[in-house]
Structure formats: structure tokens, C-alpha cells
Amino acid sequence: MSYTGENLAEIEVLMLYDLSTSQEGIKIHKTAEHAKIKAARSLYEKGFITQEDGGYLTNLGREASEHAQFLFTMLNAHSGE
Template identity: 40%
Template sequence: MQFSSDLIDEMRVLALFNLDSVNSGIKAHKAADPEVLMAVSRLYAKGLISLPDGGYLTDLGIHCAEQLQTALRILGTSEVN
């Protein structure tokens, strides 16, 4: 599988979510990097987050973020490079 820059940007955003609380969301401000804004928009379109500018993880988003964050812990990093 190829890791496109879009996919990496989406993984970076998913890694930002605090999985210890489902009431913890994120907000992508208009001043954020364009890559982040587009990644957030794509995650919303995929049904992983609740709002086009961030919000909360959906049930599918929680599952996806858990898997991603587990993989990152196993691989010994907290961030996608």
C-alpha cells in the first residue's frame, strides 16, 4: 500500500484525538495549514468525524483512531512522519 501525503495528513489528524474521552474533540481553525483543513474535510466526508471543521469522532472514527494509535504505540512513535 502506498502512503500518499493525503493519507498521512489524515492519520496525523486522527492521532490528535484523545481517546480517553469521547467528549474530547478537535477544531480546525481557518488559520490552520491547508493540508490539515483538507484532511479534516476528507475525514468528515468519510464519516470519521462529526463536523466538517473537526468536532468529535464518530463510532467508526473511534474504531479507526484506536487502531491507528495502537499501531503507532507498537511501532514506538506517537506521530506519523
């Protein structure tokens, strides 16, 4: 099992969210990379975010973003060794 390019793009979008507040969303502009626009649309269709171009995280999206950010932190915790 491995991540697809689409999965990685979705994870990258989820990583853009500031989890310290639920009052801050994101906006993926129409001039952004096509993969990022497509990832945001996919996350919206799956119920992770509130707008096709970003918006806020849903409860499901917040949980996914927390996991993505936690995994990133774990993988990079000892990168200097």
C-alpha cells in the same frame, strides 16, 4: 501499497483525538496548514468525524483513531534499541 500524503494527513488528524474520553472533540482552525484542513474535511466526508473542521469522532472514526494510535505505539515501542 503505500500511504499517500493525504492518508498521512488524515492519520495525523485522527491522532489528535484523546481516546480516554468521548466528550472531547477537536477544532481545526482556518489558519491551520492547508493539508490538515483538507484532511479534516475528507474525514468528515468519509464519516469519521462529525464536523468539517473536527468535532467529535463517529464510531467509525473512533475505531480508526484507536488503530492509528495503537500502530504508532507499536512502531515506537522499541525506538531506543
